[in-house]
Amino acid sequence: MPAKPSVMSLHLKYRLLIAELNFDIIVLRIYGDYLTELRTKRKEAEVKTKSDYFEKQFLGLRTEIDEIRHEMQLGKMKLGAFGREAKPFDFKLYNKENHSPLIKRLSAYKTGFKKLKQEFGEFEGQLPS
Secondary structure: OOOOOOHHHHHHHHHHHHHHHHHHHHHHHHHHHHHHHHHHHOOOHHHHHHHHHHHHHHHHHHHHHHHHHHHHHHHHHHHHHHHHHOOOOOHHHHHHHHHHHHHHHHHHHHHHHHHHHHHHHHHHHHOOO
16 A cells, blocks of 8 residues: 555555455354354363354454444545545544554454464364364
8 A cells, every 4th residue: 555545545445354354254154153063063071162262252253343344334434425525635634543543453353363263273173083
């Protein structure tokens, strides 16, 4: 992204980031389906405990995704209004008030999601066939 992005480039970036979050929701649903299947096949206490843990973590991530996605939708609409109305766009102000905090939150979410996916993969790998 350029040092001072245009309204349209930020708008498109938000659209892409929202699409990525939608993909993550699908991944979480698949993981949830996997946990449901696992619970029916495996009755060990450790498997149940870990399944409950992951289910809770996935629910927390889904809530975070929904909140970030909502904020991005609002930001995308603001940017669209700037573009349509040809209003002067003060990137520094927009970045400080909207973009920067949102991108920091998104980055923290992505880090947590990546870590949890790795942890889930390790759990799955430990299960005997």
